[in-house]
Amino acid sequence: MAEKRKYKKRYCKYCEAKVDFMDYKDAGALRFSLSERYKIMPRRLTGNCKRHQDMISIVIKRARAAALVPYTVTRKQVVVAPFENLK
Amino acid sequence: MRNYENLVIVKPTLTAEEIQASVKEIEEIITSNGGEIQATSPMGMRKLAYPIEKNERGYYHVIYSSIAPSAISEIERRFRINEDLLRFVTIKYDTNREKAAFNGMVEKAKKDASAPAKVETPATEEAPVAEAPATETPAVETAAPAAE
Numbered sequence: 001m002a003e004k005r006k007y008k009k010r011y012c013k014y015c016e017a018k019v020d021f022m023d024y025k026d027a028g029a030l031r032f033s034l035s036e037r038y039k040i041m042p043r044r045l046t047g048n049c050k051r052h053q054d055m056i057s058i059v060i061k062r063a064r065a066a067a068l069v070p071y072t073v074t075r076k077q078v079v080v081a082p083f084e085n086l087k
Numbered sequence: 088m089r090n091y092e093n094l095v096i097v098k099p100t101l102t103a104e105e106i107q108a109s110v111k112e113i114e115e116i117i118t119s120n121g122g123e124i125q126a127t128s129p130m131g132m133r134k135l136a137y138p139i140e141k142n143e144r145g146y147y148h149v150i151y152s153s154i155a156p157s158a159i160s161e162i163e164r165r166f167r168i169n170e171d172l173l174r175f176v177t178i179k180y181d182t183n184r185e186k187a188a189f190n191g192m193v194e195k196a197k198k199d200a201s202a203p204a205k206v207e208t209p210a211t212e213e214a215p216v217a218e219a220p221a222t223e224t225p226a227v228e229t230a231a232p233a234a235e
Contacts, residue, residue, distance in 0.1 A: 021188035024178075025094070025130070025149070066094050066176045067145065070136040 014052035022055055024062035027069055034060065038070050088153045090125075090180040090189045093117065095166070096145040096173040099132060106146050109171040114150060116165045122154035126196035139173045151193045 033041050033056045043053045063069040130147035166175045180189035
């Protein structure tokens, strides 16, 4: 329910901020388009436009290869939230 | 010549001098293959999002350079042979928009390199100490002397 409300208003946050380029090294900025299990959130929930969704999916996959963002998170790790320890 | 960004993760089990030596070696691989290093930015010791070769942490180093496209395969081959590297990521900056972003990042890296020289050393030292008690880093630490 909480997640539903979070994504209710449908507009592209990246268009609003006029993002032209995303850096995969800035792992914190990618958090918006990731679920708590670190899956890439679908466009229908985040409201991202097609252009920015394509950009973010490429950038997230790069960050995964560089071990900045996990590929998957098990049930135990969801509680710990590994992202906070990264910095 | 095309703009590329190389991110390398060096093994955390090495000592600080060994890490610097291997970073220098990596930069030499690029320059010896006709690459021109524009800027480098050490991201320092970080926790990995997932263990690589049973290492929980890694030393991140980013190199921005312009390299001939044909030399990339040779550079990557050399990276694969290098056993100090846990992981490397090579990214091409080709379109106009990407080039602009690349130049911006190069400028930023240069500025960071010149300004906070003192800040770097405590930051890299503190990070592992703070994480040590909570996570499984003791296991890594015991493994380190054995490897050396």
